[in-house]
Structure formats: structure tokens, C-alpha cells
Amino acid sequence: MKQYVVDAFADRVFEGNPAAVILLDRWPGEELMLSITRENNLPETAFAVPEEGGWRLRWFTPGGEINLCGHATLAAAYVISRFVDPGLEEMRFHTLSGLLTVSRQGELLEMDFPAYTLKPLEVPDQIADALGVRPREVWRARDLLCVFDRAEDVLEMNPDMEKLKGLKGALMQVTAPGTGEFDCVSRTFGPKMGLPEDPVCGSGHCHIIPYWAAKT
Numbered sequence: 001m002k003q004y005v006v007d008a009f010a011d012r013v014f015e016g017n018p019a020a021v022i023l024l025d026r027w028p029g030e031e032l033m034l035s036i037t038r039e040n041n042l043p044e045t046a047f048a049v050p051e052e053g054g055w056r057l058r059w060f061t062p063g064g065e066i067n068l069c070g071h072a073t074l075a076a077a078y079v080i081s082r083f084v085d086p087g088l089e090e091m092r093f094h095t096l097s098g099l100l101t102v103s104r105q106g107e108l109l110e111m112d113f114p115a116y117t118l119k120p121l122e123v124p125d126q127i128a129d130a131l132g133v134r135p136r137e138v139w140r141a142r143d144l145l146c147v148f149d150r151a152e153d154v155l156e157m158n159p160d161m162e163k164l165k166g167l168k169g170a171l172m173q174v175t176a177p178g179t180g181e182f183d184c185v186s187r188t189f190g191p192k193m194g195l196p197e198d199p200v201c202g203s204g205h206c207h208i209i210p211y212w213a214a215k216t
Contacts, residue, residue: 004083005042006075009200017200019072020045021079030065038062043190043198046072048080054092055080057100062194066170067096068142070113070202077102077109113202115210116141130163131174144169145207148176151185161191173204175211184212 003022010016020040027049037045037060046069048055057076059069077091081104090103101112118139127146128134133153135146144167148154154176164172171193175186186208188201198204 004079006078008071008074017071018042019075021076022047024049033060043195044069044072046076048076057093057095068203071200073100074109074111113206116206131159140169141207143171143173143207145173151176151179154185154187159189161196164189164191173207175208
């Protein structure tokens, strides 16, 4: 068993979103994988086992297994393309969310990820109370997505983590229009997963990007 720690979504160490990547010949028990994940205490630990046509990939948070994770997928692709098969141009991962691919684009890696279909919800007082500020819109797919008018509402938000645990959805995504060079700002809260805040959530952007893309 080999383990690597990769800072994804960054061009230098100690930035971005860290993920542990463990390459295996066969699957260990789920309790062992969860114990390893909790000891790592990172947003996600990815476990990968080679199989015909690619790799089987699973992701665990300290709170349990999840069905989609962007930064740990990117981290796994980086490890495989650098340390296992340096000449590999495309990595194929069989996951709980279907087939995911990561391809080499020069010095970069490009992920092909799904876009969630968002359903609009009313804005309940329970959400406003948990976040400390009332969103303009609320949408739901795997996660809740709350949209605000001002970037400051998102950047200065200090939600009540215990109250967030009582809301529907796996994670809480919050977003607002960006300022300057940025199209939008966003944050991800995941107390149900044992993670108060995710530094950069790839699967969260499977909610955020479709929302903003529909506005352009």
C-alpha cells in the first residue's frame, strides 16, 4: 500500500485542496479505509485499484464514503500519470458516479465531470438561520446551492455548523457574483461529512458552474 498527498487545484505545495491517494492491488475492508481516512484528516482520501480499462476509484471523507469528488480524482490522476505510467495521456476511473476521465493537456490535467441538474426550492427560514444571512435563491441536486447577491455575503459568512447538519443535501454550496477578474465566488461547507469547510470543492462546482452558465 502506497499513499501520496497531493495539493490539487494549485501550482505550489501547501495551497489548493489536499487529498491523500492510496494505490492498492485489491480492496481492503471499508472500516480500514475509513480509519485511514480519519487518521489522514484531509478533506478526502482516494483509494484506487487497477481494473480492465482503467482504475476503480472510491472517495472517503472523515464522515464516510461519498459518490463524487473532484480534487481527489485530479490528485489520483496526477499520481498515476507521474509515478505509475508517466506516458499515459488519459486516465479512466470507474466510480459511483459512472466513468470519469482525466486527460493530459500539455503540463496540465483536464477533468471531464458531470453537471448536476438543479431544482429550485423556496428559501426557508431554516437555511437563512443556519447560514446567518438569507440567500436570494436556493437550489438542490446532491447538495444544496444557495445564491447571494453580494460576494461579501459569501466571503464573510460564518455559518452554524450544527444547524447545517439539520439541512437536506450532502454539502452546502454558497455562491455569489464575483468581482474584478472572477466570474463568481463560492464556498463549500460539509459538517455532515466531518469537514466544516472544504478549501476547493470540485464536485461542488458541478452545481455552481451549471448555475452560472445558465445565466450567461
